[in-house]
Amino acid sequence: NRLIEALMVSADMPMGQLSLAAVYLAQGKPATAENAYRNALTLDPKSVGALLNLADLSRAQGEEVRALATLTESKALLPGSAAVRYSLGLAQIRNQQPTAALASLKDAVELEPKNIRYSYTYALMLNGQGSSLQALEVLQVLLEQAPSNYGLLFAAITSSSILGHLAEARAIAKRLISIFPQDQSANQLLLTL
DSSP: OHHHHHHGGGTTSHHHHHHHHHHHHHTTOHHHHHHHHHHHHHHOTTOHHHHHHHHHHHHHTTOHHHHHHHHHHHHHHOTTOHHHHHHHHHHHHHTTOHHHHHHHHHHHHHHSTTOHHHHHHHHHHHHHTTOHHHHHHHHHHHHHHOTTOHHHHHHHHHHHHHTTOHHHHHHHHHHHHHHSTTOHHHHHHHHHO
């Protein structure tokens, strides 16, 4: 394959191995892709991309425990990586470890506070664990960064209504409808408040 031959030029660098792994995955060769990820880690044991992709590959193959182990090792190796903490939190959710997941997601948010996805997931987890007030506080900060984000607005409505803050929930729902007037679910949600 010419593409693989071309990528072999940079196979002595972690990014080259990651590129090879992507091609192998596209060709339906997960074992070969895993070898490329491991080669990337041999070249750079702290390659966030290789570590996260290796964990994702394990997850895709139904090996959640192995994915979790890879991410747990990655956390020790890269304590300052928000991406690793976030992925670890998601793996912990899938492995029914909500307390650990909440801690990992909180770490991800603290390491990268401007990442809306991390904070949004953290807020959803807080809400799911019965900490709706804290979730709402996180969502309000996020809405300052992204005032017309549909998911954030919807989550803020949910958290507000769980807390019994129906006037606030209605106000947010009206804001959602003003931004997304064609959205029927937003209109229906307002009717329930």
